[in-house]
Amino acid sequence: MIGDVLISSLICENLKRNFPTAEVHYLINRFTHPVVKNHKYIDKFVFFEDEYKNHKLKFLSFLNHLKSESYTHVFDAYGKLESNLMTYFTKAQFKYSYKKWYTNWMYSKTFKESNKAKTEAGSAIENRIQLLQLVPDVKVLNHKPKIYLSSTEINSAKSQINSLGLRNSNLIMVSALGSGDSKTYPLNYMAHLLNEISENTDAHLILNYMPSQQEKIDQLLEYCNDLTRSRIINNLRPESLREFMAICSQCNLIFGNEGGAINIAKALDVPSFAIFSPWIIKEGWNSFEKSHPNTSVHLSDFKPDQLMGKKVKELKMNYKKLYQALNPQLFNHQLIEFAQTHVN
Structure with missing residues (x-):
């Protein structure tokens, strides 16, 4: 939405x-x-x-x-x-x-x-x-959404980050969970990727999630290694969507499940690496990956035969099996290269 x-x-x-x-x-x-x-x-x-x-x-x-x-x-x-x-x-x-x-x-x-x-x-x-363009003679003057943050909101986000001793630190916003299970990359797979990021960059991680999702976040953390857990900033929790956007604007990049957080980051010109759910049509939402520093992965990029000829309803019913086929090893190197480019 x-x-x-x-x-x-x-x-x-x-x-x-x-x-x-x-x-x-x-x-x-x-x-x-x-x-x-x-x-x-x-x-x-x-x-x-x-x-x-x-x-x-x-x-x-x-x-x-x-x-x-x-x-x-x-x-x-x-x-x-x-x-x-x-x-x-x-x-x-x-x-x-x-x-x-x-x-x-x-x-x-x-x-x-x-x-x-x-x-x-x-x-x-x-x-x-x-x-x-159904209106006659209308001109398309812009096709990329933009979010308008005030200087007060941006300065407040900077102050929060600085108060935690993170001034000039590399920060990665993590869209840790999707809006539902069918749009959430398996937690053990996500943890594997977070471990790789921690081992290959010096970035601190900000997990974006709703308070009601705390139980799943706890499960995710159980899969993470000690280094990754030490990199996660636990006491930086945005209290509103505007506050999240302001903090996100100060991050080097955003990584994780495709959805609202990724779209927000793109509108803020924050580099993004998105993981699409197998049942979502990638062509609809993998925007601005040529002229802007955004990229994404989808099961169709690696194993198109598993999706071919199947309707969205069928794909959604089998999302668990299809997600398992999207093993992190398939794009691990791509993510690390992306992260190192924007962090180091």
Whole structure:
């Protein structure tokens, strides 16, 4: 969700830069707001609250609020039932979204999404850009998301790091766990890679995870050797997403499971090394790996025959077996070279 909100902000930016006098509103889930806070091309944020999902009267009130805004153009980058309803209630003259036989009637223009990337931006960003280009004569002035941190936030992160005696130290942010088991690289494999990083660089490690994931982090640490455990900074725990982003901005690189943290790092121009889940389509999210210091690995890079001809649903059901096939020895040397390049 965070990655989606971040890349969809490109629609807002390009609209505002094409039409400076237009007022651009961005409708998002409230918990995703930190990744687009202070965005210079968004005039107003409209929040979809969690309670709307289970409280029909409050959702209806929200829909009526959208109707009262008198929007002229709506870009539905989500394309699900909730956003379909919100789009319909706006009564905007121009409505744009993805082509689906059961909702085409409510949109002015639609297009068919693609999973095949044509540029290094990746298909997820390309689909958003194509949605933008349904507007005649609009120019694409930027296709790379950006996060806007304040100098206060950056200085606060530096102060936290310095207070731990880590001034001028090499730091690696580790996306230790994915958003769920099916997007989390096996813990013993992850520990192996962390051990390799510790043995081949002098970097300190910052593990990024939710408090609710502490049990799995404890399991990960059991697999790590003593050197790796000594390199992990245990008393640097961001208390908010903005604080995480500020600390991440001070790291040499980020490494780990592909997801929101990796997308945040890319938007901060922090070098990234991502491990994709076998059931995720890599072409959608392996963005900016040619012109920027980002790289990623996927089972398809090494054993494409294990994925060939299988649908996403089947791959997701067998994620454990497929993850086991993505042995760290397959890309260990690639990771070490990447880490040494950006650390030493």
